[in-house]
Amino acid sequence: MLRYGARRLFVGIVSLLIFTFVMFVLVEVLIPGDYVTPSRLFLTGQEIAELRAKLGLDRPLPVRYVLWLKALVTEGFGSTDIGTIGGDAEELASAAWASALVFVTSLGIAYLLGSWLGRVAAWRRRATGVGLSFLGVFTYTLFPPFVGFLLGVLLQDKLVVVRKALGAATVRGDERTALLATMSLTLLAASLVVGATARWVRRHTRFSFRASLAAVAVAAVAGGYWASVGALRSALDLLVVALVPTLAFVILAFGDFLLVMRTSMEGVLTQPYIQTARAKGLPPGRVRDRHAGPNAVPPVLARFVVGLPYLLAGLVIIESAVAWEGLGSLLFAAIDSQNMPLTMDILVLIGGFTLAVRLIAEVLQAALDPRIGRPA
Amino acid sequence: MRRLRPRLRRLGSGFRALVTEPLSAAGISLIVLFGLGALTHPLLRATVWRHNMYNPVTGFDLSLAHPSSPSSVHLLGTDVLGRDVLSMVLAGARPAWVVALVAAFVTAGVALLVGVFGAGLGGKVDAVLSRVSDGFLLLPAPVFVLVISEQVDLEPLAFGLVYGLVTGLGAGAIVLRSQAIKVMAEPFVDAARVAGGRRAHIVVHHLIPHLIPLAALYMLLAVVGALVAYGFAAFLGQTARTANWGSMIYDGITFAGYGGHVPWNSLLTATGALSLFAAGFYLISAGIREITGLR
Numbered sequence: 001m002l003r004y005g006a007r008r009l010f011v012g013i014v015s016l017l018i019f020t021f022v023m024f025v026l027v028e029v030l031i032p033g034d035y036v037t038p039s040r041l042f043l044t045g046q047e048i049a050e051l052r053a054k055l056g057l058d059r060p061l062p063v064r065y066v067l068w069l070k071a072l073v074t075e076g077f078g079s080t081d082i083g084t085i086g087g088d089a090e091e092l093a094s095a096a097w098a099s100a101l102v103f104v105t106s107l108g109i110a111y112l113l114g115s116w117l118g119r120v121a122a123w124r125r126r127a128t129g130v131g132l133s134f135l136g137v138f139t140y141t142l143f144p145p146f147v148g149f150l151l152g153v154l155l156q157d158k159l160v161v162v163r164k165a166l167g168a169a170t171v172r173g174d175e176r177t178a179l180l181a182t183m184s185l186t187l188l189a190a191s192l193v194v195g196a197t198a199r200w201v202r203r204h205t206r207f208s209f210r211a212s213l214a215a216v217a218v219a220a221v222a223g224g225y226w227a228s229v230g231a232l233r234s235a236l237d238l239l240v241v242a243l244v245p246t247l248a249f250v251i252l253a254f255g256d257f258l259l260v261m262r263t264s265m266e267g268v269l270t271q272p273y274i275q276t277a278r279a280k281g282l283p284p285g286r287v288r289d290r291h292a293g294p295n296a297v298p299p300v301l302a303r304f305v306v307g308l309p310y311l312l313a314g315l316v317i318i319e320s321a322v323a324w325e326g327l328g329s330l331l332f333a334a335i336d337s338q339n340m341p342l343t344m345d346i347l348v349l350i351g352g353f354t355l356a357v358r359l360i361a362e363v364l365q366a367a368l369d370p371r372i373g374r375p376a
Numbered sequence: 377m378r379r380l381r382p383r384l385r386r387l388g389s390g391f392r393a394l395v396t397e398p399l400s401a402a403g404i405s406l407i408v409l410f411g412l413g414a415l416t417h418p419l420l421r422a423t424v425w426r427h428n429m430y431n432p433v434t435g436f437d438l439s440l441a442h443p444s445s446p447s448s449v450h451l452l453g454t455d456v457l458g459r460d461v462l463s464m465v466l467a468g469a470r471p472a473w474v475v476a477l478v479a480a481f482v483t484a485g486v487a488l489l490v491g492v493f494g495a496g497l498g499g500k501v502d503a504v505l506s507r508v509s510d511g512f513l514l515l516p517a518p519v520f521v522l523v524i525s526e527q528v529d530l531e532p533l534a535f536g537l538v539y540g541l542v543t544g545l546g547a548g549a550i551v552l553r554s555q556a557i558k559v560m561a562e563p564f565v566d567a568a569r570v571a572g573g574r575r576a577h578i579v580v581h582h583l584i585p586h587l588i589p590l591a592a593l594y595m596l597l598a599v600v601g602a603l604v605a606y607g608f609a610a611f612l613g614q615t616a617r618t619a620n621w622g623s624m625i626y627d628g629i630t631f632a633g634y635g636g637h638v639p640w641n642s643l644l645t646a647t648g649a650l651s652l653f654a655a656g657f658y659l660i661s662a663g664i665r666e667i668t669g670l671r
Contacts, residue, residue, distance in 0.1 A: 015510035022511060026520075031527040130398050137399070137662060141600060141654040145611055146647040149629045153638070259662055306547070310601060313516035317608050331519070332612070335526040343523065351514035 005363045012355050019351050024065045024344060035338045068341050077345045088342050090174070091330060096349060097180035099326035102242055103315055104187050106249035108218065112211040114254035115293075115300060118261025122269060122296075123288045133259055140255030144314065145321035147248045152322065155247075159240055168237035176238075183226070183235050190221035208290050245324040252314050256307060257300060264299040268292045305361045308354050316350075393667050400663020406656030410649075414469035425463060432467035432619035435459045443631075443639045455624070455642040456631040465645045467619035472603060472653055474532035475539075479602035480657075482540025484595035487548025488587060494549070495556035496579055506553070512546030517598075518605035525609040532618075535609065539602040548594045552587055559586045589668050596661035603654040621650040 034057045036048055043051070052058045056067060077092050114136070121132035171179055194217045198209035209217075226235040239246075268274065269292055277287045304311075319328030327346055334342040394400040421430060429437040436458040437450065446453045452461035494505040521539050524530065530538065559565065560583065568578050610622025628643030 011507075011510070015507055015514065018507055018511035019514045022508075023515065023520075027523065030524050033527075133399060133662065134402070134659075137655050137658050138651065141604070141651045141658055143604065143607055143625060143647045143650050145608070145629065146625060146643070149632075153632075259665075263665060309513070309516035309547075310518070313518035313601070313605075316516070316519050316522070317604070321608075321611075331523070332526060335523055338527075347515065347519070347523070350516065350519065354514050 004366050005359075008359055008362050012359055016348075016351060016355055020069065020344070020348055021065060023347050023351075024068070025061065027340060027343060027347075028061055028064075031335075031338075031340075033338055035340065037338055068344060071341075072345065072348065077349060088339070088345070090177070092342070092345060092349075094177040094180070095325060095327045095330040095346075097177055097184060098242075098324065099315060099319065099328070100184040101180050101187070101238070102245045102249060102319070102324065102326060103311075104184050104191075105239075105242070106246040107253065107311070108187070108191050109215065109246075110250045110253035111257055111304075112215055113250065114257025115261045115297070116211045117254070118258040118300075119265055119288055119293055119296070121258065121262040122265035123284070123292075129262060133262060136255030136258035136262075138255075139251050140253075140259075142252060144248065144252060144317045147251055148244060148318060148322035151244045151247055155244060159243060162240050163237060166233060166237050166240065168233040171234050171238075179231060179234060179238060182229075182231070183222075183238065186222045186225050187218065190218045190225075193221060194218045202290065202294070208286075210289075242324065245318050245322050245326075248318050248322065249315060252318070253311060256303070260300050260303045261296060265292060265296040268296045271295075301361070305358055308357055309350075312350050312354065394660070394663055397663040397666055399666060400660045403656045403659025403661075403663060406652055406659070410469050410473070410653050410656065413466050414473050417463070417466035417470070420463075420466070425460075429458075430460050430463045432459060432464040433617070435463065443641065446641065452645055453641040456627060456639055461642045461645055464619050464624055464642070465621070465649050468621040468624065468646065468649060469653070471532040471618050471620045472606070472650070475536045475602050475606045476599045476653075476657065478533055478536025479540045479543075480595040480599050482537055483544040483548050483598040484591045486541060486544025487552045487594060488584065488591050490545060490549035491552030491556050491587070492579060492583060494553045495560060496575070496583070502553075505549070509546055509549040509553070512542060513550060515542065515546065517542040517546070518601050518608075521602075521605050522609055522612075525614045526612065529614055530609070532606070535606055536602060539605065540598065543594075543598045543601070548591070548598070551594060552591060555587055555590050556583060559583055589664060593661050593664050596657045596664070599657040600654045600661075603650065603657075607650045621646040625650070 034052070035055060036043075036051050036057065040048055049058075056064065059067070077089065077096075117132055117136070121129040194209075194214055197217075198214055202208045223232065223235075226232045274287060274292055277291045278284070282291075315326070316328035316331060318324070319326040320332050323329060327349065331343065331346045334340075334346065395404065417432075429435045437444075437454055437460070440447075440450075440454060440458070442454050442458040443456045444450065444454045450460045450462065452465070455461055455464065490505055490509065494502040517539055520542050521530070521535060524538060525535065565578060565582055568582055573581075607620075607622040607625070610620045611626045613623075613626070624642055624646035628639050628646065632638040632643075
């Protein structure tokens with residue numbers, strides 16, 4: 001299995017290289033002008049030429065690609081020549097963690113909500129199922145800026161009041177980035193711990209976790225950690241600020257989970273062991289959540305991996321619509337200032353993240369299914 | 377004629393299944409509604425809306441203070457800039473249709489072509505095509521078109537084309553390729569080969585018909601993404617010269633900041649139109665998934 005993982009990693013890196021090259025060429029060919037173009041009105045012809053030479057923009061396209069790639073590999077994200085003008089590395093780190101926080105929080109909520117509603121949709125009368133599916137479709141296709149606007153109209157005043165009551169000092173710069181990183185990572189770790197615990201409890205006891213209980217447990221574990229490092233107040237303050245993009249993303253993302261879960265669950269419910277469980281007189285909720293639910297999850301996860309680029313696209317759109325300073329806002333700022341290396345870095349970050357998640361999913365699948373990745 | 381009739385019958389029964397499944401039935405009616413909307417706008421402009429104040433881009437009614445509530449002259453009222461909202465919403469259906477159709481057929485065409493070529497030829501061609509598809513799969517198509525359209529004013533046609541190419545080469549090609557490999561391993565393909573069918577015959581008459589439902593599914597999903605992305609590109613200020621829903625929403629949200637009240641008549645109709653049109657395509661794909669069990 002280790003060899004399979006290594007092979008997939010190699011193939012993945014090759015695709016990532018192809019991806020970066022195609023993106024670089026397309027972005028450069030399709031978008032006219034360069035970093036100097038927007039400020040050409042204020043500069044003389046010679047100054048423009050000097051600036052171009054200094055930034056390496058006068059080199060041919062393949063050379064620029066190699067230089068950009070070299071800087072990315074040796075010095076990390078946001079460290080290209082142009083980056084030295086604006087200090088892109090810090091901005092990129094802060095934006096990436098800001099996106100990560102919204103992504104982790106809202107995806108967790110959307111998954112719990114969507115899969116629960118999907119289970120209910122498959123379990124209840126057909127009319128309820130169809131109704132819930134309609135709800136899923138119509139929230140999924142809502143226009144992101146409109147959702148952000150509505151939430152803003154509804155919540156803005158209340159959020160201000162809550163933030164005043166919290167009274168946390170505003171954190172800025174590196175401190176904010178560090179806090180965002182801590183928060184995203186603790187939330188992720190807490191979900192993994194709670195998920196594993198819930199699985200263990202379901203296997204070994206008669207008790208099973210409800211989605212709401214799991215959410216409360218994750219919040220308690222993460223909040224406990226923040227309190228222990230003395231950052232609870234500022235962490236809560238950041239969460240309040242992030243509430244509008246988070247809620248918007250939940251509204252737009254849960255519908256797809258709901259629809260896939262419903263289809264998958266309907267397949268599971270036709271299995272004979274479900275009939276047996278019901279015939280034994282087990283309470284319906286128990287059959288639904290303990291016997292059928294877990295077996296309906298794999299297709300939902302597979303769909304999550306395939307649909308990841310679209311979820312990320314939704315995040316980019318929402319962030320720039322509600323002015324949350326994440327990767328989405330930074331991406332549009334970078335294109336507006338024709339900062340192509342930074343634009344490329346953000347695209348690579350998105351692509352690399354997708355690739356990493358897919359690799360993990362593939363290796364997990366190979367670990368669970370002995371037929372994959374071994375000679376027949 | 378003798379070969380056509382069973383095919384038409386099969387098509388008919390497939391259509392009946394789509395119409396009886398509630399999700400896709402709702403989707404089809406929504407799309408028909410928007411088709412009528414796009415068709416009636418030029419007709420209305422040529423008959424009852426001949427006055428220039430019904431122009432969806434430059435119209436202005438001098439006799440009213442704007443924005444105005446619905447009235448007998450303006451059935452949905454006027455927006456902040458004095459344009460007739462109903463006329464704008466109907467006119468916005470046209471670019472949306474262009475984006476939807478172009479994105480749909482380019483996605484399906486490219487995905488079918490790449491998937492069938494890869495699976496049919498195998499070997500090095502397949503390996504190269506697969507790597508290219510893997511690369512494109514890493515990129516969210518909406519993000520890519522938004523990156524391009526932030527600096528280049530893409531017409532609806534070009535927008536659909538770029539979007540369709542990215543989704544078709546990426547996700548579409550990968551899914552169709554794996555399905556094509558599965559179909560090529562079916563017994564009926566061996567039977568056709570033993571009966572003396574050549575490769576081209578097998579691909580055209582046995583492989584492609586079995587790929588069509590899946591291609592349709594992906595093409596409909598691509599339309600949803602393309603419509604939202606196009607709406608957002610317009611929202612960000614691109615393609616604002618044509619009447620479209622994205623810029624209506626932008627105007628509605630922006631001008632809500634002035635004068636303190638939200639112009640709900642233009643805001644809600646435009647978001648409603650965009651979301652329902654996209655939902656129409658998504659509903660049909662959800663219906664196909666329910667009927668065929670494809671994913």
